[in-house]
Amino acid sequence: MHILINALAAKFGGGLTYLVNLIPEIGVIDQNNHYTILVSKRLNLDLPPNMKQVVVNIDSVLFRIFYEQCVLPFYSKKIKADILYSPHDVTTLLAPCRTILAMRNPCLYTQLNQEWGMKDTIRIKILSRLAKLSARRADCILFVSEDSKNWISSNLGLNHTKLRWVHHGIKIPNTQGNTIPDNIRSKYLLSVSSIYYYKNYVRLVEAYAKLLEEYRLEEDLIIIGKELDKPYSLKLRTIIASLGLQERVKLLGNIPYREIFHYYKNASLFVFPSYLETFGHPLLESMAMGIPVVASDIGVFREICADAAVYFDPLNSKNIGEKLLTTLKNPQLQETMRQRGLERVKAFSWEKTAQETLKVFEELYDLH
Numbered sequence: 001m002h003i004l005i006n007a008l009a010a011k012f013g014g015g016l017t018y019l020v021n022l023i024p025e026i027g028v029i030d031q032n033n034h035y036t037i038l039v040s041k042r043l044n045l046d047l048p049p050n051m052k053q054v055v056v057n058i059d060s061v062l063f064r065i066f067y068e069q070c071v072l073p074f075y076s077k078k079i080k081a082d083i084l085y086s087p088h089d090v091t092t093l094l095a096p097c098r099t100i101l102a103m104r105n106p107c108l109y110t111q112l113n114q115e116w117g118m119k120d121t122i123r124i125k126i127l128s129r130l131a132k133l134s135a136r137r138a139d140c141i142l143f144v145s146e147d148s149k150n151w152i153s154s155n156l157g158l159n160h161t162k163l164r165w166v167h168h169g170i171k172i173p174n175t176q177g178n179t180i181p182d183n184i185r186s187k188y189l190l191s192v193s194s195i196y197y198y199k200n201y202v203r204l205v206e207a208y209a210k211l212l213e214e215y216r217l218e219e220d221l222i223i224i225g226k227e228l229d230k231p232y233s234l235k236l237r238t239i240i241a242s243l244g245l246q247e248r249v250k251l252l253g254n255i256p257y258r259e260i261f262h263y264y265k266n267a268s269l270f271v272f273p274s275y276l277e278t279f280g281h282p283l284l285e286s287m288a289m290g291i292p293v294v295a296s297d298i299g300v301f302r303e304i305c306a307d308a309a310v311y312f313d314p315l316n317s318k319n320i321g322e323k324l325l326t327t328l329k330n331p332q333l334q335e336t337m338r339q340r341g342l343e344r345v346k347a348f349s350w351e352k353t354a355q356e357t358l359k360v361f362e363e364l365y366d367l368h
Contacts, residue, residue, distance in 0.1 A: 001365050004081035004097075006068065008040050008058050009088035013194050013226070013269050014168075015104065017257065018144075019087065020045060021171055025354035027051050027318030032327040033361075036079055038072075040064075044256050048132070061123060063334075065130065068092050083361055085140075090127065091134040091237060098364050101138035106276045109152045114197045117231045132156060140364050142357075144168055147300040148278035164360055168306075169350030170284040173258045180262050186249070188220040189324070190267035192260060192285070195251075196229040197275035200296070200314050201236050207321035209243045215325060219268050226254040257348065264289040269327060269334075276313040280304055284348055292334045308340035 010016045020043055026035070027048045035051040037043075040058040045054070051214040058064045068086075074093040076084055076128040082155035084095045087102040107114060116124060130277045135141060135158055143149035153163055189208070193199050201223060240249045255263075264270070270286035272295040278322070283304050286293050295301045296314035310333070312323040327333055 001081055001082045001361070002098050003033060003035050003083045003085060003361055004076055004079065005035060006072065006084065006086045006092070007036045007043075007312070008038055008056060008064050008067070009090075011040060014080075014279065016090055018104075018168060019043070019282055021169060021350045022354055022357065023047070025350045026167075026358055028120075030356055031353070036081070045303060061127075062245045065090070065126070069094070077153060081290065082365055084092040085361070086134070086138075089134070090130045091138055093133060093137050095137070098139045098367070100140045100142055100360060100364060101134050102142045102144070103135070103148070103152055104144055104278050105131075105150070106152075106278050107196070109155050110276055111155065112198070112276060114196075115231070116229075122231070132367075138162070138272055140164060140360060142166060142360060144279040145303055147303050151299075152278075158307045161254055166283065166353055166356040166360070167348055168279055168281055169353040170281075170288050170345060170348050171350055172288050174287075175260055180266060184222070185218075185220045186266070187218045188222045188266075189269050189271055190222050190224070190263055190286075190291070191271050191273065192224045192263075192273065192282040193272070194225045194326050195227045195233050195236065197222070197232045198274060199225075200204040200273040200275050202232075202239050203314070203317040205236065205239055205243070205245065205249055207317040207324065208249065209245060210218075210317070210321050211325055212245075212248065217328070219328070222252060222262060222263065222267075223250070224252045224255050224260055227251070261285070261289065264291055267291050269294055269324070271324065272301065273314055273320060274298075278302070283309070287345040290342055292327060292337035293341060294323055305341070306344055308337060310337065311333075 007019050010019045024045055027071050031048050031050055037054050038056055042053055043053050056124040072092045077096045083098050083102045089100045089105050089108055091101045107124055107129045108332055115125055140162050148166050149163055149165045211217050264286055270291045270293050275296055277300050295309045297311035309325050310323050313319040343362045
C-alpha cells in the first residue's frame with residue numbers, strides 16, 4: 001500500500017504538532033507500506049526508508065488550493081498512490097485514489113459569529129465551501145475527537161458510515177534547564193494557543209483584571225501563541241492597555257514548541273478559555289506537566305480532561321474569575337487536579353494515535 005499524505009497546510013500550531021509526532025510513530029510501527037509526505041518546508045523528522053518527504057514551495061493559500069485541485073491528481077496517479085490522506089480539512093476532489101479527509105478547523109463548520117475582517121471572511125468562506133465538497137468526495141472522514149465528529153457531522157449532514165475519530169497523543173520533550181526570560185515573574189497563570197476570536201482571551205483578561213482589583217493576585221497572566229486574527233489581537237491589546245495591565249498580562253507571541261514546556265513547568269495554573277475547539281492539545285501538555293487545569297465547560301474539553309479540570313462558563317467573565325480564584329486559593333484542590341491530570345493523560349499517546357490511524361488506512365485499502 002502506498003499512502004500519500006498532503007501536509008502542505010502544516011506550518012505551525014496544532015496541525016504541525018500533529019504531523020511531526022504522528023508520522024514518525026507510524027514509521028516505527030509500519031515499515032511495510034510506503035509513504036510519501038508532501039510538505040511546504042522540510043520537517044526535521046527521523047524517517048525510515050519507506051517514508052520520504054517531498055517539498056513543494058507553497059507561499060499562499062490560493063496557490064495551495066490550485067496545487068491540491070489541479071496538480072495533485074496527476075501526481076497521485078504518477079506515484080501510484082493507493083490512499084491520499086489530507087489532514088487539513090480540504091482534499092483533492094479529482095483524486096484518482098481513495099481519500100481520507102481530516103476535519104480539524106472548527107471555524108469552517110461553526111455557525112457562531114467570529115467577527116472576521118473582510119480578508120479572513122473571504123478566506124474562510126472559500127475553505128468552508130471546499131471542505132464541504134471534500135466531505136462529499138472523501139471515502140472516509142477522520143475527526144480528532146468524538147465531540148467534533150458529532151457536532152460537525154450534524155451541522156453538515158454527513159454520512160455516518162464513513163466517519164471515524166482518533167485522539168491526538170502527547171510527548172513531553174526534555175525540560176532540563178530553564179529558557180524563561182528573567183523579566184517573567186515566578187508566579188503566573190498560563191494559556192497557550194494561537195490568538196483568534198473564539199479563543200476568548202478578552203473575557204479572560206477582564207476576569208483577571210477583576211481578580212487583581214479585588215484580591216491583589218501575585219500571579220501574572222502569560223499568553224503564548226501566534227496572533228493570527230489581527231482585528232481580535234488589536235482588540236485584546238486595546239483592552240489590556242485600557243485596564244492598565246501591560247506589566248501584568250504578557251503576550252509572548254509564537255515560541256518554539258520545545259521551549260513552551262519550560263513555561264508549563266513553572267506555571268501556577270493552566271487556563272484555556274476557548275469556546276470552540278475540535279480538540280485542545282495544550283490540555284494534554286499541561287496535564288502531562290502536572291499543572292492544574294482550569295478550562296471552558298465545553299464538550300470536547302470534558303472529553304479530554306474528564307474530572308481532571310475545573311470548568312467555567314466561557315461566556316461569563318465573572319464565572320471565569322470565580323473558578324480561577326477558587327483553584328488558586330485551594331492548594332488541596334490544585335493537588336487533586338494535578339494528580340488526576342497525570343493519571344488522565346496516560347490514556348493519550350502518539351503510539352496509540354498512530355496505531356488507530358494506520359487501522360483506518362488499512363480498513364479503507366481493504367475495501368478495494
